[in-house]
Amino acid sequence: MLHDFPFYLTIIVVILLIIMLAKKIRVAYPILLVLAGLGISFIPAIPTLHIEAELIFIIFLPPLLYDAAWAISWKELWKWRRIITSFAFLVVFFSAMSVAVVANYFIPGFSLALGFLLGGIVSPPDAVSTGAIMKFVTVPKRFSSILEGESLLNDASSLIIFRFAFIAVATGQFIWHEAALSFVWMIVGGVASGLIVGYMFMKIHKYLPTDANADIILTIVTPYVMYIAAEEIHSSGVLAVVSGGLLLSEKRLNFLSSTSRLRGVNVWESFSYLLNGLVFMFIGLDLPQIIAGLEEVSILSAIGYGLLVTAVLIVGRIISAYSAVAVTLIARNYIKVADRSNPGYKVPILIGWSGMRGVVSLAAALSIPLQLENGSAFPHRNLILFITFVVILTTLLLQGLTLPFLIKKINMPDPDFIMPDEDLYIKLRKKMTHEALHHLKENYSDELDNHPMLLHMAKKWERTEEMAEETGLMSEESKIIYKAILDHQRKWLHNLNREKQQINEEIVRRHLLYLDLEEEKLQFI
Template identity: 50%
Template sequence: MNYLPFLLAIIFLIVLLNIIANKLKIAYPILLVLVGLAISFIPNLPVVKVDPDWIFFIFLPPLLFEASWNASLKEMKKWWRMIGSFAFLVVLFSAFLVAIASNYIIPGFTIALGFVLGGIVSPPDAVSTAAITKFVKIPKSTSAILEGESLLNDASSLIILRFALVAVGTGQFIISHAISEFLWMIIGGVAVGLIIAFLFIQFHKRFSADTSSAIILTVIEPYIMYFIAEKMECSGVLAVVAGGLYMSKMKMTFMNSSTRLKSISFWEAFSFLLNGIVFFIIGLELPEIVTGIHSKGISITTAIWYGIIVTIILIVSRIISSFAGLLATIIFRPSIAKQLNLSINNYKGPLVLGWTGMRGVVSLAAALSIPLYLENGKMFPQRDLILFITFVVILLTLVIQGLTLPFIIRKIKPFKNLDEDIEDSRTKIKLGLKTHIYEQLKIKYENEDCNLKENIAMQRILKYWEDQSKAQETKWIDEDIKDVLIEIFELQRIYLSELNKDPEIDEDLIRQQIHQIDLEEERIKYIK
């Protein structure tokens, strides 16, 4: 109970920082990591310790599940070559360079420890990238590549980390065993995730009738996928990603509209809170990490320089990989290159893609998960230094790349005619939907022998959708009218709140009416 006020204050601060970040139009992870750093210098703060074995299990499954739930599987299939190369080849390339460089520049750092560090810092963070790019417009293809990469690169980097930890603990690395374990981790992880997701979908269809139960089930599902996969010694990350993508594809068939609507808000808030807590955990542990570095005879200045060098390696390796991907597409996939208007002189797209390598929660969780002791009882070598370098990498990539990415996109304008493409697609979808609804209603209620076809209300509905399907102008409401309607909605809520004071009025009816008004307001906000 002594920690409760402190934890509540941290949660309040996370929310406050998000509000400030939205006002300033910067990504909230940037403020979180900066404030987390500042908080670490406040004296006499409670010492917050989390068992390294629990870090992944608490934070990673729900964050991966939420990202998988919102990802577009169709877009991922379309760009699978680019996603696969960034998620596996680029991660391996970055981890390799970090391992070689750290072995060379850091005294006492073996190649195995280098791969531990490389596996931790190699995957860019989806949450950080999404939070930063929401203030600028990027094409669907780029966002799909970033989303798909962030889902799969966590698995590849954590596989590298697992093998590196084994090499540090045992002092040996057997390639034949590593290959077989690697294949089992991938195939087994995907299979476990798909099987469990299928079973949960069947359970949802048959037993999960109310919204609250269905949402609670979605919370425990990623934990079960991750736990079973890890117990079978395959990739829990891939199990959660595969299961989440499958359930996302099927959610229209086993969830009702209310569950889908409410689960969106719940998962946004839940994942946001988890991200914030992880950043603050590393901030609160920073003083102890610094003490550990000093005990090993390493100065803070030297450790910061190590972090800067590793950050430069990561940024340069990703930019090189982006241009290598451009060149490979032009040479081996000329049809795709022509479709995307790619050329050897088109440096803007690869530059932006290479500059989106912000690190975040996964790297933090991976660093914190390093065991305190080896199996032989000895302390894990260089653990504090690895944690400190990880924090420096996250801080620098978030602040430097995160703050400059929107400026770079606006300055060099790498994406052409983005607004026109979006507006054309939106118009096509809206007009097609109106025509489809009118035709289906007409077929059902005019051609069938039913009582409704003579109903006056039904005739009005048919007339409305007939007019909508013939309308070529889809922009029927402007921003001024939106403001008027939103003001009316607020007046309605005030009236209902006052009416609710009447003891004769059923409060459930008031709540239902306010919910309908909220839904209508959300619909109005999204009309373009």
């Protein structure tokens, strides 16, 4: 391990360079990372990478799910709960069943149980790939909310299917009533354990004398505890992390200080940035090991099977998207639905095409053991691994590269948020300032005369309220000028600190931190 340490450091540097390149050419970075890993894996003398499934399930998956749960809007998640749950559970099951039937019919030696195993592996779309693409295009809020919400839950449903199919393959039997009870327990136990652990950590944050550093470390530990606790009681670790993460995200103002929230955002952005980069690079680097174990069928046949399964997944998801619209149009006559308008053909085709696969599929495939309990080799393990890789690579390249063009071509308006984001921001800023002034004058009118700083703040807010609609957000040209002024102030402080020995450098650094915060605020004004 220590011998290969320089190699892993080099990989991290390569990941950073590739992500910077992806931003430069406006391509989703998971696509370039997988291709780069694939290219690097064929370089002679490169260390062979052996990825353990536990490495992804335990180390990578909990924090990535937890970060996604903190980022999503609970309001939007609840608003679109019906379409999200249908895609996260019903569509995943339909995809797995479709793959099972096709694999059983077209792939020699594939039983229906083995087909369901493969279907459970490749059925969940990857949230990271879709999220990376969404940064380069403008889409309606409902579209991104549905995809984000689906991605939080579909990993759990697919892994449940995978577990049941694995039991059927390993034991040769499937007891329905036991499976139903186990299914219920995985959901109920996972959600309950996540909420309980989340509540415990919330109280730790609130009542123990933690500072910002301790708070951030606790937030990093939390998803691992949620996941492991749920898995120990044989429930869904994924649902535990998602439910606990949603709880803590919704209550964050109650137990985290502003300093902890501000610093935590920066830490978690960097942490997730690195984890996502490593995972997609590992997918490409692992190909030689997968090919080396592919002995039972030819490479061309294996590629053909992979492309066939990919086609089934893409077509099945598009059919599911249009079916969901049809069901909604019928159901709105009997129950209250979030959208009573006719969504047309645009939303379903975009949702149907947003089905890139990634980290969870790879981890599930790698978790298949080499042997069954009776000592015999697990049937078609290497072929399943290869098909999974083909599905991941094909969906990333085909759908990942074309989705931005499809979104721009359709150019779908946002039916929920008619007002432009900039105008809405200014409107809320003005109302927030008005509310602050009202609260200050209503509750602290006597203190205004005795505290000049409070009076100064009140006058500043009054000017801000008057100028909000007239000036709007700061223009890009103004931001450039302001940044130049901030840089000049930094240089002045640096030179002053170097020339004046009697000045305490800690005081200088406090001023430098203030300037950094001022520059950080530019993205919000």
